[in-house]
Amino acid sequence: MKISEIVDAVNAEVLCCKDKLSDEVFSACAxxxxxxxxxxxxxxxxLVTGLCNPQVIRTAEMMDIRCVLLVRNxxxxxxxxxxxxxxxxVVLSSRHRMFIACGLLYTAGLSGGEHCV
Amino acid sequence: xxxxxxxxxxxxxxxENFASAGSASEAVKTRLKLLGINSRDVRRVAIxxxxxxxxxxxxxxxxxxxxxxxxxxxxxxxADRGPGxxxxxxxxxxxxxxxxxxxxxxxxxxxxxxxxxxKNTDEMRIESNAGVGxxxxxxxxxx
Ligand SMILES: Nc1ncnc2c1ncn2[C@@H]1O[C@H](COP(=O)(O)OP(=O)(O)O)[C@@H](O)[C@H]1O
Ligand SMILES: [Mg+2]
Numbered sequence: 401m402k403i404s405e406i407v408d409a410v411n412a413e414v415l416c417c418k419d420k421l422s423d424e425v426f427s428a429c430a431x432x433x434x435x436x437x438x439x440x441x442x443x444x445x446x447l448v449t450g451l452c453n454p455q456v457i458r459t460a461e462m463m464d465i466r467c468v469l470l471v472r473n474x475x476x477x478x479x480x481x482x483x484x485x486x487x488x489x490v491v492l493s494s495r496h497r498m499f500i501a502c503g504l505l506y507t508a509g510l511s512g513g514e515h516c517v
Numbered sequence: 518x519x520x521x522x523x524x525x526x527x528x529x530x531x532x533e534n535f536a537s538a539g540s541a542s543e544a545v546k547t548r549l550k551l552l553g554i555n556s557r558d559v560r561r562v563a564i565x566x567x568x569x570x571x572x573x574x575x576x577x578x579x580x581x582x583x584x585x586x587x588x589x590x591x592x593x594x595x596a597d598r599g600p601g602x603x604x605x606x607x608x609x610x611x612x613x614x615x616x617x618x619x620x621x622x623x624x625x626x627x628x629x630x631x632x633x634x635x636k637n638t639d640e641m642r643i644e645s646n647a648g649v650g651x652x653x654x655x656x657x658x659x660x
Contacts, residue, residue: 432624433621433624433625433627433629434624434625435568435624435625435626435627435628435629435630435633436627436629438564438567438568438629438630438633439629439632439633439636451623451624453535453536453623453624454535454536454537454539455535455538455539455571455623455624455625456624458538458539458540458542458543458567459539459567459624461543461546462539462542462543462546462560462563462564462567463560463564464556464560479536
Protein backbone atom coordinates (compact mmCIF):
# COMPACT_ATOMS: atom_id res chain seq x y z
CA MET A 401 0.00 0.00 0.00
CA LYS A 402 1.03 3.59 -0.34
CA ILE A 403 2.35 5.41 2.74
CA SER A 404 -0.58 7.82 2.32
CA GLU A 405 -2.92 4.89 3.05
CA ILE A 406 -1.09 4.33 6.36
CA VAL A 407 -1.66 7.98 7.14
CA ASP A 408 -5.39 7.50 6.55
CA ALA A 409 -5.63 4.18 8.41
CA VAL A 410 -4.24 5.51 11.70
CA ASN A 411 -5.24 9.13 11.23
CA ALA A 412 -1.62 10.21 11.35
CA GLU A 413 0.07 13.52 10.98
CA VAL A 414 2.94 13.66 8.47
CA LEU A 415 5.99 15.21 10.12
CA CYS A 416 8.56 14.96 7.35
CA CYS A 417 9.25 13.77 3.81
CA LYS A 418 5.77 14.55 2.54
CA ASP A 419 7.08 14.01 -0.98
CA LYS A 420 7.37 10.27 -0.32
CA LEU A 421 3.74 9.58 0.58
CA SER A 422 3.04 7.79 -2.68
CA ASP A 423 5.90 5.31 -2.10
CA GLU A 424 4.74 1.69 -1.80
CA VAL A 425 5.35 -0.39 1.33
CA PHE A 426 4.23 -3.96 1.98
CA SER A 427 5.06 -4.96 5.53
CA ALA A 428 5.64 -3.50 8.96
CA CYS A 429 7.17 -4.31 12.33
CA ALA A 430 6.45 -2.89 15.76
CA UNK A 431 8.93 -2.53 18.63
CA UNK A 432 10.09 -0.20 21.35
CA UNK A 433 13.47 -1.92 21.68
CA UNK A 434 15.74 -0.94 18.82
CA UNK A 435 17.93 -4.02 19.43
CA UNK A 436 14.88 -6.14 18.58
CA UNK A 437 14.44 -4.25 15.33
CA UNK A 438 18.13 -4.81 14.54
CA UNK A 439 17.89 -8.51 15.40
CA UNK A 440 14.54 -9.55 13.97
CA UNK A 441 13.51 -7.25 11.16
CA UNK A 442 14.07 -8.60 7.66
CA UNK A 443 12.59 -6.43 4.95
CA UNK A 444 9.76 -4.60 6.65
CA UNK A 445 9.62 -1.05 5.36
CA UNK A 446 7.54 0.42 8.18
CA LEU A 447 8.49 0.66 11.86
CA VAL A 448 5.72 1.29 14.38
CA THR A 449 7.15 2.46 17.70
CA GLY A 450 6.45 4.32 20.91
CA LEU A 451 10.11 5.24 21.26
CA CYS A 452 11.00 8.75 20.20
CA ASN A 453 14.72 9.52 19.99
CA PRO A 454 17.31 9.91 17.21
CA GLN A 455 18.28 6.24 17.48
CA VAL A 456 14.87 5.30 16.11
CA ILE A 457 15.79 7.06 12.87
CA ARG A 458 19.33 5.63 12.89
CA THR A 459 17.96 2.12 13.42
CA ALA A 460 15.47 2.66 10.60
CA GLU A 461 18.28 3.84 8.35
CA MET A 462 20.45 0.78 9.16
CA MET A 463 17.53 -1.55 8.33
CA ASP A 464 16.43 0.31 5.17
CA ILE A 465 13.11 1.13 6.84
CA ARG A 466 11.36 3.87 4.86
CA CYS A 467 8.63 5.01 7.22
CA VAL A 468 8.49 5.41 11.01
CA LEU A 469 5.07 5.64 12.65
CA LEU A 470 5.17 7.07 16.17
CA VAL A 471 2.25 6.02 18.34
CA ARG A 472 0.70 7.54 21.48
CA ASN A 473 1.05 11.00 19.98
CA UNK A 474 4.84 11.06 20.41
CA UNK A 475 6.35 14.30 19.11
CA UNK A 476 9.91 14.16 17.77
CA UNK A 477 12.17 17.18 18.23
CA UNK A 478 13.94 19.09 15.45
CA UNK A 479 17.09 16.95 15.70
CA UNK A 480 15.11 13.79 15.01
CA UNK A 481 13.17 15.28 12.11
CA UNK A 482 16.30 16.76 10.54
CA UNK A 483 17.99 13.37 10.65
CA UNK A 484 14.93 11.71 9.11
CA UNK A 485 14.74 14.36 6.42
CA UNK A 486 18.37 13.82 5.37
CA UNK A 487 17.83 10.07 5.31
CA UNK A 488 14.55 10.37 3.39
CA UNK A 489 12.60 8.53 6.06
CA VAL A 490 8.94 9.49 6.38
CA VAL A 491 7.95 10.20 10.00
CA LEU A 492 4.29 9.93 11.00
CA SER A 493 2.62 10.51 14.35
CA SER A 494 -0.68 8.98 15.45
CA ARG A 495 -2.71 9.38 18.63
CA HIS A 496 -3.50 5.67 18.69
CA ARG A 497 -1.76 3.31 21.07
CA MET A 498 0.55 0.62 19.74
CA PHE A 499 -1.94 -2.27 19.72
CA ILE A 500 -4.70 -0.32 18.01
CA ALA A 501 -2.35 1.25 15.48
CA CYS A 502 -0.99 -2.19 14.53
CA GLY A 503 -4.51 -3.62 14.31
CA LEU A 504 -5.67 -0.83 12.05
CA LEU A 505 -2.66 -1.24 9.76
CA TYR A 506 -3.06 -5.02 9.62
CA THR A 507 -6.74 -4.64 8.77
CA ALA A 508 -5.85 -2.12 6.09
CA GLY A 509 -3.73 -4.79 4.43
CA LEU A 510 -0.20 -4.25 5.71
CA SER A 511 1.48 -7.60 6.49
CA GLY A 512 4.03 -8.48 9.15
CA GLY A 513 6.42 -10.12 6.75
CA GLU A 514 7.60 -13.40 8.25
CA HIS A 515 5.32 -15.12 10.74
CA CYS A 516 7.65 -16.33 13.48
CA VAL A 517 11.24 -15.77 14.45
CA UNK B 518 49.47 -7.65 0.98
CA UNK B 519 50.76 -5.26 -1.71
CA UNK B 520 48.38 -4.32 -4.48
CA UNK B 521 45.26 -4.85 -2.40
CA UNK B 522 42.91 -1.88 -2.67
CA UNK B 523 41.67 -0.56 0.62
CA UNK B 524 39.55 2.36 1.75
CA UNK B 525 40.26 3.17 5.38
CA UNK B 526 37.86 5.18 7.54
CA UNK B 527 38.43 6.28 11.11
CA UNK B 528 35.99 7.69 13.61
CA UNK B 529 36.06 8.93 17.15
CA UNK B 530 32.99 7.59 18.90
CA UNK B 531 31.96 10.03 21.59
CA UNK B 532 29.62 9.13 24.40
CA GLU B 533 28.90 12.74 25.29
CA ASN B 534 25.57 12.86 23.61
CA PHE B 535 23.46 9.82 22.91
CA ALA B 536 21.85 11.53 19.92
CA SER B 537 25.06 11.27 17.91
CA ALA B 538 25.63 7.58 18.72
CA GLY B 539 25.55 5.63 15.48
CA SER B 540 26.82 8.46 13.29
CA ALA B 541 30.01 6.52 12.44
CA SER B 542 27.98 3.49 11.34
CA GLU B 543 25.73 5.78 9.36
CA ALA B 544 28.74 7.26 7.52
CA VAL B 545 30.09 3.78 6.79
CA LYS B 546 26.75 2.65 5.44
CA THR B 547 26.56 5.67 3.15
CA ARG B 548 30.09 5.00 1.90
CA LEU B 549 29.41 1.31 1.22
CA LYS B 550 26.25 2.17 -0.72
CA LEU B 551 28.22 4.70 -2.80
CA LEU B 552 30.77 2.01 -3.57
CA GLY B 553 27.95 -0.06 -5.05
CA ILE B 554 28.15 -2.91 -2.54
CA ASN B 555 24.98 -5.00 -2.48
CA SER B 556 22.33 -4.03 0.05
CA ARG B 557 22.46 -7.31 2.00
CA ASP B 558 26.18 -6.97 2.69
CA VAL B 559 25.79 -3.27 3.45
CA ARG B 560 23.09 -4.04 5.97
CA ARG B 561 25.18 -6.74 7.70
CA VAL B 562 28.05 -4.29 8.16
CA ALA B 563 25.66 -1.55 9.29
CA ILE B 564 23.94 -3.72 11.92
CA UNK B 565 27.16 -5.17 13.35
CA UNK B 566 28.92 -1.84 13.52
CA UNK B 567 25.92 0.06 14.87
CA UNK B 568 25.38 -2.39 17.75
CA UNK B 569 29.12 -2.22 18.50
CA UNK B 570 29.13 1.56 18.33
CA UNK B 571 26.14 1.76 20.67
CA UNK B 572 27.95 -0.59 23.07
CA UNK B 573 30.98 1.70 23.13
CA UNK B 574 28.70 4.60 23.96
CA UNK B 575 26.57 2.95 26.64
CA UNK B 576 29.09 0.60 28.25
CA UNK B 577 32.50 2.19 27.65
CA UNK B 578 32.32 6.01 27.40
CA UNK B 579 33.16 5.96 23.70
CA UNK B 580 36.21 4.86 21.74
CA UNK B 581 37.64 4.56 18.27
CA UNK B 582 36.20 2.87 15.20
CA UNK B 583 38.33 1.87 12.22
CA UNK B 584 36.79 0.45 9.07
CA UNK B 585 38.76 -0.98 6.17
CA UNK B 586 36.92 -1.70 2.95
CA UNK B 587 38.65 -4.21 0.67
CA UNK B 588 37.45 -5.71 -2.61
CA UNK B 589 36.24 -8.88 -0.96
CA UNK B 590 35.56 -7.89 2.66
CA UNK B 591 34.98 -5.16 5.21
CA UNK B 592 37.00 -5.17 8.43
CA UNK B 593 35.73 -3.28 11.46
CA UNK B 594 37.76 -2.60 14.58
CA UNK B 595 36.04 -1.08 17.60
CA ALA B 596 38.44 -0.14 20.40
CA ASP B 597 37.58 1.41 23.73
CA ARG B 598 39.19 2.02 27.10
CA GLY B 599 36.08 1.21 29.06
CA PRO B 600 35.64 -1.22 31.95
CA GLY B 601 36.20 -4.32 29.79
CA UNK B 602 34.06 -7.46 29.66
CA UNK B 603 34.66 -9.80 32.59
CA UNK B 604 33.28 -12.99 30.99
CA UNK B 605 32.99 -12.84 27.21
CA UNK B 606 31.11 -16.16 26.92
CA UNK B 607 28.44 -14.88 29.28
CA UNK B 608 28.27 -11.49 27.54
CA UNK B 609 27.69 -13.25 24.21
CA UNK B 610 24.52 -14.95 25.47
CA UNK B 611 21.23 -13.62 24.08
CA UNK B 612 19.47 -11.57 26.69
CA UNK B 613 22.48 -10.99 28.93
CA UNK B 614 22.84 -7.33 29.73
CA UNK B 615 24.29 -5.16 32.45
CA UNK B 616 22.61 -2.06 30.99
CA UNK B 617 20.70 -0.01 33.56
CA UNK B 618 17.02 0.85 33.21
CA UNK B 619 17.67 4.32 31.75
CA UNK B 620 19.47 2.71 28.80
CA UNK B 621 16.53 0.37 28.20
CA UNK B 622 14.27 3.41 28.09
CA UNK B 623 16.38 4.58 25.14
CA UNK B 624 15.64 1.37 23.20
CA UNK B 625 18.85 -0.56 23.92
CA UNK B 626 20.07 -2.90 26.64
CA UNK B 627 18.10 -6.00 25.64
CA UNK B 628 21.26 -8.11 25.55
CA UNK B 629 20.91 -8.75 21.83
CA UNK B 630 23.81 -6.66 20.57
CA UNK B 631 26.84 -8.97 20.77
CA UNK B 632 24.97 -12.07 19.48
CA UNK B 633 23.56 -10.00 16.62
CA UNK B 634 27.05 -8.69 15.79
CA UNK B 635 28.25 -12.29 15.63
CA LYS B 636 25.30 -13.28 13.44
CA ASN B 637 25.93 -10.52 10.93
CA THR B 638 29.66 -11.04 10.55
CA ASP B 639 31.75 -13.87 9.15
CA GLU B 640 34.43 -13.49 11.79
CA MET B 641 34.32 -11.81 15.17
CA ARG B 642 36.95 -11.71 17.88
CA ILE B 643 36.76 -9.93 21.21
CA GLU B 644 39.80 -8.91 23.21
CA SER B 645 38.94 -7.54 26.58
CA ASN B 646 40.65 -6.93 29.88
CA ALA B 647 38.91 -5.73 33.00
CA GLY B 648 39.88 -2.14 33.70
CA VAL B 649 41.82 -1.78 30.44
CA GLY B 650 39.23 -1.86 27.68
CA UNK B 651 37.70 -3.84 24.87
CA UNK B 652 38.64 -4.27 21.23
CA UNK B 653 36.29 -6.06 18.86
CA UNK B 654 37.47 -7.22 15.42
CA UNK B 655 34.79 -8.08 12.89
CA UNK B 656 34.99 -9.15 9.25
CA UNK B 657 32.12 -9.21 6.78
CA UNK B 658 32.82 -10.96 3.48
CA UNK B 659 31.42 -9.24 0.44
CA UNK B 660 29.32 -11.43 -1.82
N1 LIG C 1 32.41 -2.23 24.72
C1 LIG C 1 32.01 -2.82 25.86
N2 LIG C 1 32.62 -2.51 27.03
C2 LIG C 1 32.25 -3.08 28.20
N3 LIG C 1 31.25 -3.98 28.29
C3 LIG C 1 30.59 -4.32 27.17
C4 LIG C 1 30.93 -3.76 25.90
N4 LIG C 1 30.13 -4.32 24.97
C5 LIG C 1 29.32 -5.17 25.62
N5 LIG C 1 29.59 -5.18 26.95
C6 LIG C 1 28.96 -6.04 27.99
O1 LIG C 1 28.31 -7.14 27.35
C7 LIG C 1 26.92 -7.11 27.67
C8 LIG C 1 26.11 -7.63 26.49
O2 LIG C 1 26.22 -6.74 25.38
P1 LIG C 1 25.05 -6.70 24.31
O3 LIG C 1 24.81 -8.09 23.82
O4 LIG C 1 25.39 -5.69 23.29
O5 LIG C 1 23.78 -6.28 25.16
P2 LIG C 1 23.36 -4.85 25.73
O6 LIG C 1 24.23 -3.81 25.10
O7 LIG C 1 21.95 -4.73 25.32
O8 LIG C 1 23.53 -4.92 27.21
C9 LIG C 1 26.63 -5.70 28.05
O9 LIG C 1 25.49 -5.55 28.87
C10 LIG C 1 27.91 -5.30 28.78
O10 LIG C 1 27.91 -5.82 30.10
MG1 LIG D 1 24.54 -3.76 23.08
